[in-house]
Amino acid sequence: MAEPMKIRATLQGDVADVRILMLHPMETGQRKDSKGQIIPMHFIQSVVVTHNGKTVLDTQWSQAVSRNPFLGLRVKGAKAGDRISVTWTDNKGDKRTDEVAVAAAS
Amino acid sequence: MPRKVGGIAAFALVCLVAGGVTPALAQSGDPLGVGRKMLAEDNPGELWVERGKTLFYQKRGPKNASLERCDFGMGPGQLAGAYAALPRYFQDTDAVQDLESRLVTCMVALQGYKRGDLAKTAMGNLDRMSDVEALVAFIASRSNGMKMNVPLSHQKEYDAYKAGEYIFYRRNGPTDFGCITCHGENGKRIRLQDLPNMTDRKQLQDVVTSWPAYLGTQSNLRTMQWRLKICYWQMRLPDLAYLSDISVAITSYLNYQGNGAVIGVPGVKR
Numbered sequence: 001m002a003e004p005m006k007i008r009a010t011l012q013g014d015v016a017d018v019r020i021l022m023l024h025p026m027e028t029g030q031r032k033d034s035k036g037q038i039i040p041m042h043f044i045q046s047v048v049v050t051h052n053g054k055t056v057l058d059t060q061w062s063q064a065v066s067r068n069p070f071l072g073l074r075v076k077g078a079k080a081g082d083r084i085s086v087t088w089t090d091n092k093g094d095k096r097t098d099e100v101a102v103a104a105a106s
Numbered sequence: 107m108p109r110k111v112g113g114i115a116a117f118a119l120v121c122l123v124a125g126g127v128t129p130a131l132a133q134s135g136d137p138l139g140v141g142r143k144m145l146a147e148d149n150p151g152e153l154w155v156e157r158g159k160t161l162f163y164q165k166r167g168p169k170n171a172s173l174e175r176c177d178f179g180m181g182p183g184q185l186a187g188a189y190a191a192l193p194r195y196f197q198d199t200d201a202v203q204d205l206e207s208r209l210v211t212c213m214v215a216l217q218g219y220k221r222g223d224l225a226k227t228a229m230g231n232l233d234r235m236s237d238v239e240a241l242v243a244f245i246a247s248r249s250n251g252m253k254m255n256v257p258l259s260h261q262k263e264y265d266a267y268k269a270g271e272y273i274f275y276r277r278n279g280p281t282d283f284g285c286i287t288c289h290g291e292n293g294k295r296i297r298l299q300d301l302p303n304m305t306d307r308k309q310l311q312d313v314v315t316s317w318p319a320y321l322g323t324q325s326n327l328r329t330m331q332w333r334l335k336i337c338y339w340q341m342r343l344p345d346l347a348y349l350s351d352i353s354v355a356i357t358s359y360l361n362y363q364g365n366g367a368v369i370g371v372p373g374v375k376r
Contacts, residue, residue, distance in 0.1 A: 006156070023157075039233070
């Protein structure tokens, strides 16, 4: 069920501006469905961003993050063509990894 | 004095930046323009476009077929510029159809889905994503950068346009509302939400070139069919049936007037 992410990485000087859009329901476990049943928690627990294989961001998320989350970060020392890879794992064990190359400044 | 001049220059710059994204809503000094620009740069609607692309080429439905043989007016499977010229008359159905009606026609004819089931599930919610919304987003996005070019050459296209014009100006229902009540003057609002003046060509064009759009409050991508349905609900009129002639007529009327404006979808809205 894991849908692809939308990742943009653009170079600004020697810093890569990385913007990530993820498609995920991010259920808090508080919401009820039309029958009044509680919808179980379903959220992204960890997001790991790597730059040429080296981890630059390792986060733990909770239900407090919105549906279809957006994450932005800046990676120092990046060059055009470098690989930026993003992996998220949710509390049901679902996983998704997507990778982009850093684009030169436009 | 120099400080004041600088202030005005900075102010003008903000307007310019905001104007590039949603000119209709970027009224002078609009502080929301900055936020809108940020949203537009990373539009979650793109995720629907991606999903729609996958669904379009996938073999699906009871007949296990893809939509590649669907004719949106430019020939089977030709998507580039198709949305720019919709709604239009289609010979096989002998009717004027907007993008969503045409898509449903194809999903029924090629893939074997039931029309009634599609109508029920076409508008997604928090528990269930809609395939139709994703497909509409994908197909419409294939006309990005092109100019709206809706034809009025067939008599039925003209009839739909005139019907749409009539409905747009007609006031009805328990509150005596019509489209014109909210969309006929500049500066109208529902609570804090600015309403576009659809009798102003520029504002109207900005509307028709930015639907389908991602709506933050819905956490979902929505189509013009959804927008019209909600307008009817807000006017306390009977429910606007999905893909009804009325919805197609209004879309014809609006999109035809949008001719010449450049399409950029999905839009981002509140």
